[in-house]
Amino acid sequence: MPYEGRAAVLNEAGRDVELEDITLEDPGPGEVLVKMVASGVCHTDLHVKNMNGMGMAFPILLGHEGAGIIEAVGEGVTNLKPGDPVVIAYRAPCEQCPACLRGDPRRCWVALRPKQRIRRKRDGALLSQVLRCGTFSTHTVVHSKAAIKMPAEMPLDKACLIACGVITGVGAALNTAPIFAGANVAVFGCGGVGISVIQGAKLAHAKRIIAVDLSERKLEWAKNFGATDVVNASQGDPVARVREIADGVGVDFAYEAVGIPKTIEQSIASLAYAGTAVHIGLPEDEQHVNLNFGNMDTGVYWNKATIKVCHCGDALPSNDFPLLAQLYLQGQLKLDEMVTATTTLDKVNEAFHAMEGGDVLRSVILF
Ligand SMILES: [Zn+2]
């Protein structure tokens, strides 16, 4: 039985998002059909729009930070049934790549994807699903192992945030470069991901959590989520200020959630001896950075710096998503406070504009 729905679609490069009627085939073997309840609006969707599809074929179904209810399951699906509440993971380990085979699924090279089963109703064109999800839609089809069951008491309009922004930031702090108790930490860029790094640093009992941004509003948010110190990078040299706050020697961990050369370089220059810089922010195509390797004080070599890149918090969704839900339910992870606006599917373009203006921490589309 085919399903019908409505979705926010990028029909062509350079166009705004348009609402379209869609049809969905029954989920195939190992797949599930999810009726969406809520979807966060993430910067990556904006990148897909602004970078003309980021390599995906048009038309493109946006959205990858969603939660919903299982409507139907395909052949062989035993872990889920209709009515189950789920959060959709965009990186569910494949169980077949070299990393998965050596028992390290957090470093999986690929991710499980569903067969393309969603079409634009007016002409039958198959939709590409952003990050194998496609959550700006009343319904979507995903791989069953990418649909992570939530506890019944978990509100889905908050649970959706776990799927991208929150797992990326908290996971960077707990998985990619695990913070030790008593560490000094700096976070460059205090949007949804940076705020989540701050929450992860607090969960890991960091000593100083230093938030760096250009926006006073974001620095205010950072304090509310656990930053012990804030540095406005427009007022003087943020590297000198961070090093001074961090006992005069620099930070053990610097997380960079902007993706531009300046903050990438600043985060590395803020490290204490043998510290680790973690790069989360999405860079522009062909972007280069200048690294000082040889300076006797702060050069990468003499400072014995470790540089890491974090995708999706190096998550193992089946383990990490229920954990984050539990931490929320226990009052240790703030999600309600991250939602600064709610909206509807027909107002996605406005949500993107608000994001570009820096006015929101997270907008959530409610279906
Ligand atoms: Zn995202």
Ligand SMILES: [Zn+2]
């Ligand atoms: Zn794998």
